Structure formats: structure tokens, C-alpha cells
Amino acid sequence: MTRYEQLAQQLREQIRTGVWQEGDKLPSLRETVRRSGLSLMTVLSAYQLLESQGWVRSRPQSGYFVAPTREVTRYASPQQPLQPAETVDINAFIFSVLQAGNNPDCVALGSAFPDPSLFSQHQLSRSLIRVARQLLPQSAGATLPPGCADLRRSIAQRYAARGLEISPSEIVITSGALEALNLSLQSLTRPGDWVVIESPAFYGALQAIERLHLKAVAVATDPQLGMDLDALAQALQQYPIKACWLMSHCQNPLGGSMPAEHKQRLLTLLAEHGVSLIEDDVYGELYAGLDPPLPVKAWDTEGRVLHCGSFSKTLAAGFRIGWVAAGQQAEAIQRLQLMSTLSTSAPMQLALADYLSSHRYDKHLHTLRRTLEQRKHIFYRAIKREFSDLVRVHYAEGSYFLWLEMPEHCCATQLYWRALKAGITIAPGRMFAAGEQYRHCFRLNASLPWNARSEAAIRQLAALINEHIH
């Protein structure tokens, strides 16, 4: 952790334990500099970080005040915490955005994947070569659903290390988490059924809903705390919900993670209504701080939670290996997979099993988390510096996304097209909802190395936003 992160964490703890309460004025910057021996820049960064996380508010000429504790405003406007959508029609646009992002000449600030140079390619390639040398034609049979036994055991061991008791027999290996999520949703629903998703949501959820001919209630989701559970309770009462799909950690696109107490209440609510949870946890390994957070699955005693994970965001985007710890649905999901893709490729499964058995993954993850946090801070500071008053920047701990909010009259889709011409991609808010409510927002990937190219891209983006706003 950097110094300003340490300071921010101290202050957060003080607010949490009631040293500072709602409305209290925090010690001034100057005072804190004197007391701590830190530089003014460091102290300012800490206060700005706390502000972006919703813990404090600045008042011009007065200093920083503690914000209403944990009562962060609902993100969606209170008039419409629920956004039922009979049909979802956004795929054509998302398709064009994904295709455009495929251009290696672009600065990929719109990408959902971390900078590929952070991947552990060399070690993985060694595993793949080792597997290729020993590959038998018969190996295909041993990797059919539920998938390679060694790989499932390694994944179960990783759960066990966090205190989760997941049997390897409950785990199904899939073509990335995307297949796991899709098969999970399909196993729980029939066309015409209602499901709950987040607002804003990972566009894969919106697409799955369209593809499976479902109806969605999008529940307001807070940039720091995740889904609004009061709004969820309301949705569960008003609609015949069959499944709830959300991200418990480092939500895409907002970045926030649910506190543990929210996770428990979420599960209680869903259990009351007999609703299953699809827990998309592809960024779960990219937590901030020292200890990994527990997924909702940790409190699940009924096999109600389908916990979906992946190696695509941490190890190798192109291997296309994910999994679901599927609880009651484990067999249903295997059947659906046998029907739709048959299985994940045998050499990829075997190579990952080989890699995991080398116990290098945790070391790699440790380094990756540190690097991502550092890079995100640098991006965050650069954006604060360059965009100054143009946008509100939401900073949440973990992962590598920043969520930017322009004034409401702005359109991030227009900004997207202009940025694309300048060789920069962003992920416009329109991708993350069926409606227009996030058209003024966009997601930035802050995992790129900070160099002349990315610095120029941020400056260019600032100029484009400035032009767009004025």
C-alpha cells in the first residue's frame, strides 16, 4: 500500500469506529501534514480518495466533513429504483464496441481485460508445452463435463483455503466464466421468466437475458456497496423472480464490493423467496488489502448460490477457462454444456491444472494485485488532475475499473465515437443498461502501464470531454 492509501485506511477505520461521525469536520490538510509528517500531496490524495469513495465530502473554503455514514445515496434516481425491461436491445451496439476494441493500435481504455503484459504468460506456456508433449488422443474423454478432475480439485483447494467447503463434484469447468454464467441462468429459467440484474450491469447479463428471452428487473446498484437491498426486497415482492445475477466484488462497471453484512442479508432475502443467486465473481481474486473477501457462496448452506469464476482476468485471457461451483444445479449445468459446446478444450484444461499444481498462482496474484492498485492510483490521480471539474470519478478498491460520470446532459456514446477516431476506446454507459440512464457515464480500464502513450490518451480524452461539455 502506498502512504496515502495507508492514511485513507486509517481515517476510514476511525470513521467506522465512530472516532469521527457524520457531519464532523476532519482535521485540516495542514494539521494532518504537521502531525503525520507526510507531504501535502500525500494527505490531499488520501482525502480525495475518501471523497471518491463516499466517506467524506469537501466544502469549498471549509475543509473535509464526514459524509452520512454508510447511507450512501442510491445510485439510480429514487423515483425509479426498479427498471423492468420487457426486452433488452443493446447487442448490436455492444458488438460494434467489442469489435472496435479488437484493434491493437488503440489505447484500450474500454477493455474489460487487464493489460495483457500483466499475465503470467511464460509460466503458462511452459505448462502448455509440458502438456502438449504428453498429450494422448484419449485425454479428450477425461476432460468432458464436469471437466478435468485435477483442475476441479485445484479449484476446490483454493476455495478451501478461504474456508469454503466446495466439493470438486460441484464444480463444472466451462469456456470462460461467460459460459458458466450463461449456463447457470439457463438452468434456472425458461423463456418469459423474470430475473434480477444490477443497474448498471455487466453487459453479458443483458445479452443473456435477450438471448434466453427473459425479462429483467434492474435494481439500483451503488458504486461502493453494490446492489441496493431494499430495492431488491421490493423487486422480489413485486415480480415472480426466478434468479438474481450480480457481482459481489469489484462490480463491473462500477468497481464496488458488497460488505459482508450485505452479503448475508442478500442471501436471507433470496432464500425467503426461494430465488437462486448467480454470483459473478470474476474479479474476486483482485481484491485490495491483505485478506480476500468471502463470496456470498460462503454463507450458502442450501446450494442456492452458483459461484462463477475464471482465470481470464488474472492469468490468460485467451485460454477460455472458467468454472461454476453450481450447488444444486451442478448436473443440470453439465447437461446443458454437453448439448451446447460439449466441453472445454482438453489441452487448455490440462495446462491450467499443470500450472495450478506448481503453486505459482498465489505469488502471481499477489504481484498482480499490487501492480493493479498502483496503476489504478496513477490513473486516478491523472484523471483528477486532467479532468478536474469535468467529471465525477468513482474510485472503489480492488480490480482495475474507474467509473466516470459526466454532467447529465452529456453523452458518453458520442464521446466513445470521437475517442475511437483519436485511437482511444472507452466503455460507454449505454453498454451497461437496457435504458439510457447511464448515457453520461463511462468505464475506464486503469490497468495499462503509465507511459507517454497512456498519458497522451488521458490528455486527449480530457480535451474531448471538455469540447463535448462546452
Add this chain to the structure above:
Amino acid sequence: MTRYEQLAQQLREQIRTGVWQEGDKLPSLRETVRRSGLSLMTVLSAYQLLESQGWVRSRPQSGYFVAPTREVTRYASPQQPLQPAETVDINAFIFSVLQAGNNPDCVALGSAFPDPSLFSQHQLSRSLIRVARQLLPQSAGATLPPGCADLRRSIAQRYAARGLEISPSEIVITSGALEALNLSLQSLTRPGDWVVIESPAFYGALQAIERLHLKAVAVATDPQLGMDLDALAQALQQYPIKACWLMSHCQNPLGGSMPAEHKQRLLTLLAEHGVSLIEDDVYGELYAGLDPPLPVKAWDTEGRVLHCGSFSKTLAAGFRIGWVAAGQQAEAIQRLQLMSTLSTSAPMQLALADYLSSHRYDKHLHTLRRTLEQRKHIFYRAIKREFSDLVRVHYAEGSYFLWLEMPEHCCATQLYWRALKAGITIAPGRMFAAGEQYRHCFRLNASLPWNARSEAAIRQLAALINEHIH
């Protein structure tokens, strides 16, 4: 070609050109031996082959007579050439059969894949190692849908070598042909739509129909000639059909291939009704004789045919690489893939592209075709010898399946369970239809090496059938 195959081909040509007409008695075995200089066994084999293919019929004590020319009886009973099925419910059984077949201790006569030892594992592994050594983290981007450009170009070159003009941009790389077929069907239909499938059909078609909540008309399909086009015409008039899914070559499970003139008539019929064709051609490379047959796609000038192919039956079952030349649907299919599995794994695509660029594939296929033909003949003769009058064996050219028909009161599902106990799998007829009409039939995989183990399995199977019938 073996000597008896050559003789059979001569006789077939003579029947085709009218040298011998319906009801004619063919030269006796003895006479043919004298005239040709071939052994009695060779001549007998040729006549039996023609009989199994429906060209001639034997009459006890009288010899062989030419069967009604090309007027092979419809395979489904004439009272019900159409079998509309509101829902299809067979997946649980298929799932258990596939899981059981996964046991390496079983003699896998029920497998849909050729004997793995026939695969070109060594060359492929070399390509995989070469790719793994050069793998860049960035390579994932270049293999997103529609897939690796070099691989698509190689596939387009293979089409071109057969005289088909398919642009690489029309080709989408998929996770095996199964994903290609599923995405094709999904791109053409919505829940509740009607589609035409074969009867009996590849169970993947039945499963896709259930999974996508479609309704199916199963059209009678002949073991030699493929789908009954009169029955298809009837189906197209009676039902609002959106798509037709069939196998033009080496139909699974029957083994037969459509004659060229049927292919043309099929396409004309479908075009009249504005219906698209999903042409499942995963066995297309496993043709008999010297020249590859043209797929229906060859006559398609409107982009109406979605031609699905794969390397899983010819090169490596576990790589999970297939494709679809998707005509008008190429972009729709890419979108569906981006939503459901994102893409096929990058190293697998790159390794196949590397392998195909070495131009070893055609040589491998040549050897594979010869070996499969030889093995199938050996199995066919052994079955004729062991099962004698117990079953009717349908022999069609190409691929490696034999379709066996027991007396109507028999149940191949029961036989399946008994054989499984004895360490032998078969593919019971119940897997290939929504109804019970093929419960007395089963499919055998004739690609295994002929050795003590397979010989014992055929003997054991004969004993079990004998026991079951009597």
C-alpha cells in the same frame, strides 16, 4: 479400394446405367468367380455389400436380384412420415449414456468419435508446442469472433479446392461443430418456432430443440439416401418451418449420404418456402472412394445454407475446434458467440492454423479414410457372421457407423444396459428420436482396431442379442 469393393462398384455402375434392371437376376457367384478370377469369398462379400446397401436382394436357393431401383422404402412407417413433437425429452437418458461412455475400460462401440489412436496426435502436438513457445498475451484479441484469420483462410482454401467459393469472412470458428450447429439454430429461430430434423437424428439436434424451446417435425430419413424429400415437401406445406437441420454425408446414426440430385432438389424446396438449411457435415471428410462429394452448400447462391464442419472427427477430439460457413447469418452468429462463450481458446485456434499450414492434413485424411473403410468392412463381416439372422445391418459408404435393426419387439435400451454391465457400450436408437420408433435399433462404431478385445465384444454382443430375442 479392396477387390470386393471394386467389384461392388462395377456392379452398382451397371445397375445405375441399366445393364441390370429391377428384378433382374445377377450372374451367379460361381459364374462371377470364373469370369473375374476373384475368390468366392471376395465375390460373396461384394454381393453382400450391395445387399446391405439396398441395391440387390438375395433369394434363398435362387441367387441375387436387382432391388427396385433407387426406390428404397421410406424408413419410417408410411402412416407417419412426419413426427411432430411438441416437446423433446430425452436429455437425461443421453446424458447418462455419454457419461457411461466416458469409462476407458469399456469397449466403446457406442462412441460417436473414431478410435482416438487414428488421430494425428504427434503432428498436432508439435504444432501446439510451436504455438505455445511463441504465444503472446495479446494473441487472445486476434482470435475473438469470427476467429483466427489464418485458420479461417485455411478452411476457405479447403472449400476452394472442392470448387466452393466461400469467403473467409463468412466463416466463424466455434467450440466444435456442436457450438456452430447450436448458434446456427439459435440465429434462425425464436422459442416456439418449428424446425425440420431427420428421423432418426443426431441427438444434438433433439437437445438443441429442447434447450431453445422449439418444436420439431422429424422427417423420415433413409439409411442410404438421407431425408425423404417428399415427406419434407409435405412438412414445409403443413408447418411454418423456420429451419431445416440435416446431415448430407454419412448421416448420424444411419450412415447414408444424399445423392447430388437430392441435394439440389432439397435446396430448391427450401428456397421455395424461404427456409434456411443447417448442413451438419462433420463426417464430410470421411467419404468413400476417390472424390469428395459436394455439400448442399455448393449449390447455394443465396447464403441460405449454414455449413458446419469440425476437426473433432478427423484430427483431435479434444481440441474443440469447429466452424460454420454461415452465409447471411455470419454476423448474427458472431454476436451470439460473443454473448455465450466469447470465443474459442486462442492456443487451440493457432495450433490448428499452424497444423493446416503444414499441408499434412490431406495426407492424414487419405490414410484415415482407408483405415476406417477397412475397419468397417471387418466389423461388418464379423457382425454378419456372428449375428447371422438376429439383426439387419445397414451398411453405407463413408464414415464409421453401422446401424443395426433388431426385430421390432426388441429393446436396444435394455440391450444397452446389459452390454454396459459386460463392459461394452452401444448407442441405442432411443437416443436418436423423440419417440420410441427406433427402440429396436442401435448404432455401432466400427472404427476400433480388430483384435481379441473387439472380437470378444462382438461375440458377447451377439450372445446378449440372442438372449434378448429368444
